[in-house]
Amino acid sequence: MITDAQREFLAPGNLLRLVWARKALIFGTSLAGILVALLMAATTTPLYQAFMIIGPPDSMSSSTGNSVLNQLGQFTGIQVESPEESQTQMYRLLLGGTRVAAEMENRYHLLEQMLPDAWNADEKRWKERNEVRLGLIANSKEMLGLLHWGKPTVTDLAGLLSSKIVFTQLPKSSFFRVAYTTPNPQQGVQLLSQLNDAANHVYSQGLADETQEQINYIDQMLRTETRQNVRDAQTRQLDLYSNRLVALHSGQSLLAQIVQPPVVSSTPVWPRPSLMLLLGAVIGFLAGLVAAVFWPKGLSRAAANWTHLVNAGRGAK
Numbered sequence: 001m002i003t004d005a006q007r008e009f010l011a012p013g014n015l016l017r018l019v020w021a022r023k024a025l026i027f028g029t030s031l032a033g034i035l036v037a038l039l040m041a042a043t044t045t046p047l048y049q050a051f052m053i054i055g056p057p058d059s060m061s062s063s064t065g066n067s068v069l070n071q072l073g074q075f076t077g078i079q080v081e082s083p084e085e086s087q088t089q090m091y092r093l094l095l096g097g098t099r100v101a102a103e104m105e106n107r108y109h110l111l112e113q114m115l116p117d118a119w120n121a122d123e124k125r126w127k128e129r130n131e132v133r134l135g136l137i138a139n140s141k142e143m144l145g146l147l148h149w150g151k152p153t154v155t156d157l158a159g160l161l162s163s164k165i166v167f168t169q170l171p172k173s174s175f176f177r178v179a180y181t182t183p184n185p186q187q188g189v190q191l192l193s194q195l196n197d198a199a200n201h202v203y204s205q206g207l208a209d210e211t212q213e214q215i216n217y218i219d220q221m222l223r224t225e226t227r228q229n230v231r232d233a234q235t236r237q238l239d240l241y242s243n244r245l246v247a248l249h250s251g252q253s254l255l256a257q258i259v260q261p262p263v264v265s266s267t268p269v270w271p272r273p274s275l276m277l278l279l280g281a282v283i284g285f286l287a288g289l290v291a292a293v294f295w296p297k298g299l300s301r302a303a304a305n306w307t308h309l310v311n312a313g314r315g316a317k
Helices: 004-009 012-021 023-043 062-076 083-095 098-108 110-114 129-139 141-145 154-164 185-224 228-249 273-294 298-316
Strands: 048-055 165-169 176-182 257-264
Touching (some): 012 023, 023 273, 048 185, 098 110, 098 154, 110 154, 110 185, 154 176, 176 185, 185 228
Antiparallel strands (some): 048 176, 048 257, 165 176
């Protein structure tokens, strides 16, 4: 239950006078917040954003767009309903999936680049748990996303890529902005190019495997089919799939092409000193207000202090 002294203390006018009386404390905490923000801005590793623009291949006309989307839907397991929405989902699923991650690891040994603190470059092996701990605390935040210790897996790589790569569909178009944030600008540019190449390869290989299965199935049916009209239809279908397989193996099928090559931001996207200074000042100011009113022992002590100040003021009069 609030006492009369506490109720008098909580009156807006009295609170304002108390805050003004302790303005030095509030100023000090605000300054401390700004200094902490400056220190964090100076010591935080700068992050740069590499990005590229991708879109459908030039060979994809509007008449074949839905057909390609249906192929993507069969390959990735997503039901195609709205072309724009489903295409966005399929880009994200395929480019951030384990198939593309496995392809990138096989080609470029990407895990070693993304988790340098967990990789012993001299001995060419992954560090043990007790070896990684210091590096993890220092500057290997990516390791926090791993679900286990020891050698990272392709699933870990897929998770890292999914958490770091941001897809944004450009308004009223079939083009996408693919962005990757990293402390190493050159690595970001290189990774985006590798990502698109690997995704196109996985997509083409997936369609090739699916086409080969269709060819094998039709070929099996031809061996047992005796009706000539059915055999003719199956032969035409077999020729169609065979031509498609040749085109896929020749590299003519692409998931996406790079419309704008990867570039990197000229200035870091983080830290942002002005924003950090503002947040530091606001947090410091609020901490000072709380300290001025309630420190050191809550409302009862603050009200008692207020009563003491009031009585002292009356005695002086």
